Amino acid sequence: MASAAKMKKNAPPPAPARSYLLIGALAVTGAVVLGYLVMKPKDVSIPANVTVLTADTAGFRGYVLGSDSAKIEITEYADFQCPACASFDVVQFNVVKQQLIESGLVRYRYRDFPLPIHPNSRIASHAAACANDQGKFWEMKAEIYNRQAEWASLRSAAGYLGDLAAQVGVNRGQYDECMQSAKYAGRIEASLQEGTKLGVPSTPTFLIGGQLYPGALSSDSLAAKVRRLAATPAQ
Amino acid sequence: MTNRLALAILAVAGLFISLYLWLYKLGKIGTIACGTGGCETVQLSAQSRFLGVEVALIGVLGYLVLLGLALLVLHPKYAGASWPLTWLMVLAGGAVLFTAYLKYLEFFVIHAICRWCVGSAVVIATMFGVAVVEWRRARSPNP
Numbered sequence: 240m241a242s243a244a245k246m247k248k249n250a251p252p253p254a255p256a257r258s259y260l261l262i263g264a265l266a267v268t269g270a271v272v273l274g275y276l277v278m279k280p281k282d283v284s285i286p287a288n289v290t291v292l293t294a295d296t297a298g299f300r301g302y303v304l305g306s307d308s309a310k311i312e313i314t315e316y317a318d319f320q321c322p323a324c325a326s327f328d329v330v331q332f333n334v335v336k337q338q339l340i341e342s343g344l345v346r347y348r349y350r351d352f353p354l355p356i357h358p359n360s361r362i363a364s365h366a367a368a369c370a371n372d373q374g375k376f377w378e379m380k381a382e383i384y385n386r387q388a389e390w391a392s393l394r395s396a397a398g399y400l401g402d403l404a405a406q407v408g409v410n411r412g413q414y415d416e417c418m419q420s421a422k423y424a425g426r427i428e429a430s431l432q433e434g435t436k437l438g439v440p441s442t443p444t445f446l447i448g449g450q451l452y453p454g455a456l457s458s459d460s461l462a463a464k465v466r467r468l469a470a471t472p473a474q
Numbered sequence: 475m476t477n478r479l480a481l482a483i484l485a486v487a488g489l490f491i492s493l494y495l496w497l498y499k500l501g502k503i504g505t506i507a508c509g510t511g512g513c514e515t516v517q518l519s520a521q522s523r524f525l526g527v528e529v530a531l532i533g534v535l536g537y538l539v540l541l542g543l544a545l546l547v548l549h550p551k552y553a554g555a556s557w558p559l560t561w562l563m564v565l566a567g568g569a570v571l572f573t574a575y576l577k578y579l580e581f582f583v584i585h586a587i588c589r590w591c592v593g594s595a596v597v598i599a600t601m602f603g604v605a606v607v608e609w610r611r612a613r614s615p616n617p
Contacts, residue, residue: 261483265483
């Protein structure tokens with residue numbers, strides 16, 4: 240036994256060249272696998288369980304349309320996958336835009352409020368954020384809502400949303416890079432947290448003059464609220 | 475010699491785990507292969523950076539140094555030299571302590587477990603164990 244152990248101790252070591260070859264082969268295999276993962280077309284995932292950093296919200300409080308000097312601000316908390324939000328956007332929003340925003344009466348703010356029951360909501364929010372990088376948020380938002388029935392039930396909506404982005408004139412390469420980075424995941428979560436803190440009960444919910452109005456309001460109802468508020472003398 | 479080869483192989487494994495996690499943080503990998511979702515939680519947490527540096531990048535650099543030392547101790551020219559093995563053991567020991575701190579963060583602060591990080595923890599703990607055995611063997615009067 241002792242002699243066997245001694246023999247083992249005195250046995251010639253494996254040739255270093257062979258060892259280095261083995262390590263080199265492992266390194267090359269690893270590099271090939273990682274290279275494949277980097278080069279292959281990506282599935283995009285926008286995480287919900289993300290820590291909101293200060294940088295996520297610095298200088299950003301939603302997508303704004305309208306004049307800075309508008310007397311009234313409407314903030315909409317909405318979920319891209321919510322049918323009522325789509326209904327409001329498709330049927331009412333253009334009227335709101337023409338009558339209240341373009342007239343200078345209202346400044347409109349859109350905030351993401353992705354509900355956990357909607358699996359594709361965050362990726363849609365992120366797609367809109369990436370389109371916003373190229374100045375195409377409002378066009379992308381309109382298309383996302385217009386086509387909601389087509390992407391909402393997809394197992395992976397990334398490809399469809401990417402095609403929508405291309406259709407609204409977004410540079411696809413920059414958009415894909417933005418989506419793969421998931422860089423706006425924290426910002427989307429911050430928007431949800433802000434709405435939750437305010438007490439947003441459902442989507443869409445409108446914040447007008449410090450009061451929350453849940454539900455897909457009609458443009459007439461919104462206009463009535465805005466005019467009533469505008470007529471109220473400043474305190 | 476087998477132990478020394480094992481050290482190099484473990485360093486390569488740890489290096490690729492860290493590289494995978496770092497590439498994920500850079501947005502080059504897309505979805506992380508994890509299964510539980512814990513990897514995303516850990517990698518996107520505020521604790522995924524240490525003193526402003528990505529923990530995954532610290533792992534890449536650390537394993538590169540360990541791999542360099544492991545390749546040295548494997549070379550016949552350094553077979554009798556004690557310093558590369560001593561450094562390897564000391565650095566692996568430091569990495570084990572750092573890993574223990576990261577595990578504490580996962581369990582008690584982030585409340586999520588990243589399987590890849592567990593893999594790296596197993597690699598570095600094994601490396602440290604093997605390095606200690608090899609260091610003691612090298613110092614014994616009849617190696």
